Amino acid sequence: MAATTWVDIRTPPRRGEPLGLVAGYAGAVIEVADLDRAVGFYRRLLGVGQPSAESEGLRLQLDSGQSLTLTRKSEPRTFPETAIHRALRIPHSRFTATIAALEAMGVAVDRYHEDRDAECAENYYCADPDGNRLQLVEASETGIDHAAVETYDVEWSEVFYTQVLDARVEQRVGWTMDDFARAWAWGRGEDACAPGARRWETLYTDTRPRVPRPNAQLYFRLGPGVAFAVYLAPEHRQEPPPRVFRGTPRIAFRVPRGRLDELAERLRSIRLRCMWPSPTTGGPFERVDEALYVRDPSGNFLEFRE
Amino acid sequence: MAEVECISHSGINVVDLKEAEDFYANVFGGLITNRVNFNTDDAKRGRSVHTSIALNDWLFAVCLPRGEMPMPPEDLVRGTNGFRHGFRVSQEAFGTLVERLTALEVPFEGPVTHPETSPVAQSVYFKDPGGNFLEVCWRRDAVRDGIVLAAG
Numbered sequence: 001m002a003a004t005t006w007v008d009i010r011t012p013p014r015r016g017e018p019l020g021l022v023a024g025y026a027g028a029v030i031e032v033a034d035l036d037r038a039v040g041f042y043r044r045l046l047g048v049g050q051p052s053a054e055s056e057g058l059r060l061q062l063d064s065g066q067s068l069t070l071t072r073k074s075e076p077r078t079f080p081e082t083a084i085h086r087a088l089r090i091p092h093s094r095f096t097a098t099i100a101a102l103e104a105m106g107v108a109v110d111r112y113h114e115d116r117d118a119e120c121a122e123n124y125y126c127a128d129p130d131g132n133r134l135q136l137v138e139a140s141e142t143g144i145d146h147a148a149v150e151t152y153d154v155e156w157s158e159v160f161y162t163q164v165l166d167a168r169v170e171q172r173v174g175w176t177m178d179d180f181a182r183a184w185a186w187g188r189g190e191d192a193c194a195p196g197a198r199r200w201e202t203l204y205t206d207t208r209p210r211v212p213r214p215n216a217q218l219y220f221r222l223g224p225g226v227a228f229a230v231y232l233a234p235e236h237r238q239e240p241p242p243r244v245f246r247g248t249p250r251i252a253f254r255v256p257r258g259r260l261d262e263l264a265e266r267l268r269s270i271r272l273r274c275m276w277p278s279p280t281t282g283g284p285f286e287r288v289d290e291a292l293y294v295r296d297p298s299g300n301f302l303e304f305r306e
Numbered sequence: 307m308a309e310v311e312c313i314s315h316s317g318i319n320v321v322d323l324k325e326a327e328d329f330y331a332n333v334f335g336g337l338i339t340n341r342v343n344f345n346t347d348d349a350k351r352g353r354s355v356h357t358s359i360a361l362n363d364w365l366f367a368v369c370l371p372r373g374e375m376p377m378p379p380e381d382l383v384r385g386t387n388g389f390r391h392g393f394r395v396s397q398e399a400f401g402t403l404v405e406r407l408t409a410l411e412v413p414f415e416g417p418v419t420h421p422e423t424s425p426v427a428q429s430v431y432f433k434d435p436g437g438n439f440l441e442v443c444w445r446r447d448a449v450r451d452g453i454v455l456a457a458g
Contacts, residue, residue: 009340010337010338153344153346154344174355175324175370176321176322176370177320177322177370177371178321180355181374199349201352202352205352205354206352211372215349216344232345232346232349234346234349235350
């Protein structure tokens, strides 16, 4: 077993190409209040077949081999007003028709934009009947393109995703004077930004009641073509207990065959003082049925499987 | 009258926090100690956006300004943009720093040799990426007279 290495913002960033411990998205688990209603919505949106039943709910199989699992909760955690979203790939052949069908169903399709350069042209957004926010990305087949979560501490998130999962920071927002200048345009109503990309802030050094600001964001590259975004949460939300590692909503990643143990060892040996280890594994994760269930520093649930 | 012991820290404006962090880490060996307004509590309190960098026992806060920031001419490496920070190093470290500036392709002027009457022997002048003028020097009086200079 490798010796424990403690990492924080003072730890030099890792260089070069990522280790490739994340090969892609394996799926997502989202919470909904009405399973039948949600299945109907996603089948129409994605053009996929009947779901299969599994322990957590109903699983829709996507063309990409990924899955979207709908789990029923009486009060689903959907966070429609935040930056949290999943980007779904819709085939080129029916992208336009899908947008039209959504609008015909009375589903609002928004055209606001995010700050990530690579997504400037991919600005179609809607919400499912429960309020889970979705970005619709034109692609060759249905699948999960990327996901965005919130963090209470951007620094700890950067340390976790770059030092432990070996991601690279592709883009930062909220680090430059230009980001702050752009926020003023949003404040004047001249720039339609995605929810969570900007915020109003009350400065204790300013007599104005509030000023517009960029909300800090990090865009990670976890592996080739695997983008993942973290936004600063402008408000505290209820976090799961610190030693709960498997929960929903959850993002699942695919690990290359034979490398799950390597990832488990990194989680055990590269430690952040803000993360509690599991008494059974010694790291911030649990292993169930050949999958690692991880809780990131802000309580976002992640899953890794081969 | 306050009995000032020394200057504790400086706050300077930069246009890009990450670029500034990397500059002070790579050129000066600065240690990033914390960033402010990158967590929810700071955001709710409306704190300024800055990074604190420790240079030995000098605390350097690089801050994002709220408005436009005047930038000096790009080719001007010695001057003031309102102020200039001067840092002292040993004679040995001075040579190393000049080599590092060259390796990192940071434009600089110098080494400039000062008159014998000056306690400062040599200086190099350059700017950080935010247009802040910097000077690094070594003290001949420390070498000549064996003066032990405080770290601060």
